[in-house]
Amino acid sequence: MNGPGDLDNLLSQLCRAAENFKRDHNDLERLAALKAARKLVQALETPQEGALLTGVSPIQVLCVRIAIDIDIFTTLTKSNGPVSLKELAAVKNADPSFTERVLRVLAGIGYVIEHEVRVYAANAMTRYMSDPGAVAVLKFQFDVCMPLYSKAPEYFRETGFQTPLESNKGLFQYVEKTEESIWSLMSKKHEDMDGFYTHMAGRRANLPIWVDWFPVQERIIDGFEDKDGSGLLVDVAGGRGHDLERFRAKFPSARGRLIVEDLPQVLEGINSGSGIECQPIDLFEPQPVQGARAYYMKFVLHDWADRQSQQILQQLKVAMKKGYSKLLIEEVILADKDAEPIPSLGDWMMLAIHCGMERTQSHWEGLLTSTGFRVVRFWNPPSPGQQSIIEAEVA
Template identity: 35%
Template sequence: MGSIGMASQETEIAALSETLRNCLPQKGSNDTYNREQLKDVAERLSVALETPGETCQRVAYYPLRTTIVRIATRLNILNILVNNDGPVSGKELSQKTGADHLLLIRLMRFLVAMHVVGEAGVDSYVATNITRHLTIPKLEAGIKHTYDLICMSVMQLDPFLARTGYKNPTDPKKCPFQDALQTEDSLFEWFPKHPEYLSDFNLYMTGQRDGRANWLDFFPFEEQLVKGFEGGNDAVMLVDVGGARGHEVENIKTRYPHLPGRFILQDLPETVKQALDVNGMEVMGYDFFTPQPINGARAYYLRNVMHDWPDSKCQEILSQIKLAMKPGYSRILLNELVLPDKGMSLTAAQLDIAMMAELAATERTERQWRELIISVGLKTEKIWTKVFEEESIIELVLE
């Protein structure tokens, strides 16, 4: 690296180091740090400290991380460590997993280097907080779904785009997922034929919010929906459209146990067979591309449904609900990410590419959301949010 490049790097490192210090609370103060800001600055500082070769290796070898963790989940290594009171030797892991001891040594040193597990000594391992995080069932299901389906689809993204002339994918039956799984089905057509993968997906959907603001923390449910509710307990307060197992209804009912009206969970028959037993929740098998059977509900709620589909399919879904809405009364609540036009986080950008590879779908900016909503004759009443790239409620009404 030339002297100018070195000077520029040193200037950046010094500036980021100062920013990092400023992010930390002063000694003796009662201030708390901004976790997201501190994390961002620390990551940028780490990258600024890299040599060119280190940058290349970091980027080039990213897929190894997911692969090794997925192997560890198949062998149940992380759960073995978490459920053990003390260190576990490589030989013990070999006996409990059936894997070759030498192979385990090689896998474990990679997991240690990633800080996924800790070392208690030579060929001796212990659980860390990260180990415990990755053994939470819904997050373990996320590792399985991400590696088995998303990563396999993403690995086909380069040849797929080259073959299709680098056009933005918009057909869920013609995207990298089909190349990866050697199928003509879209993901949601494929799932019912592979219930073990559907189970992982549904479980993971309940864990994506961990560590993030819950929409009920910033959306005034009682003020916006209970106030003005008509019809008493026989009327429908909320329809959870495409709501999987009903965790959202469960969350609402837990927070507001005395709400009036009916709460209806809708999803495909194969999915609602796995519905939770929630007091007062009605379960209905339903395909949201067909006419909405519940007319005049106070709210139609969809969480992470739109980001699974390209614009043309989202227009179909919203149009079916629009026909069932009562003017001046019903509203649609879209629980989705709202992305910035610049300065997007890596987490949000990763999710957008995953949607492209697996479903020919997309995450959207506020401008894109408003354009989509106008295109079906609906009006954006308000976008409620705490952190735009984490979770927002886009409230829609009839024009």
């Protein structure tokens, strides 16, 4: 713990930030208050407590994962009032004393309310965790990522603590004993793919949507050259087309083709008839849609190391019309200092699964410049800590 003077400072920082947030209801102020609150907790925690809590933190994820399996969150959310331990355990015929051990941890981390002794109620966290998107995110973290993390120290010791440079020779391949990527393994199992896209939708659930804050009309639609068969917007590796659907909903009268591209097996899951065309691609092969107004790529390049990212960008550059086509990359931009926990932990997730990475602004600029692009502008979202849009064009 720090001295009493430090505590006074931290407390007044927190009070100021919380007052500002109460007054303005602005996300910037909320995040400032959260940061101040975290610093205060760190100052109050002894190093022993801090280290122990970090060491046992996987158990928190484990208990949340088991709670999903035994329907704790959905049962509490659906109930009109508090629910007894006995009733909660009975849902999946679990042992009540086992269930209580799960609930004790959940109450401690604020995922349920302990209404009375062995009687529980839902809070905002419980309700959030009963949403299929939130469930998919947690399952992905636990079922797919945790086994990788547990082997990561061994893998990095063996590779001399180097950043993997080849996307097919990383931790995922080491643990799964394969040379294939997670994408090619996942595409062979439909339930995994459904889970992944529910996960992606879940991650997005509370994030600002780019079409709501990026000046789409001015930067894309206004300069569009409307000739026969012209492409307005190509969503490169766009999954099942959710971002283009949002674009279409927001700009229903925009002219020009909207095209979602991804691996052929991913596009099979799309309902046709929405006015969005599907174009199967391989990111490393020539880009089939030439001279479109904009090529949008969201959460794609963070899946790849720099060398593979350059190859992907190179294919796009060849298809783009200089002085007209725009490249819009929607990604997190890591702060050089004081990075928020979610992006810096997300960087490790990308490293573990794909040999990928989150990048700082200068890293993005270097990557794009080295591939023959010019950054026009880094557009920051209204809510700090969320992904930005990097607007670039052929240099």
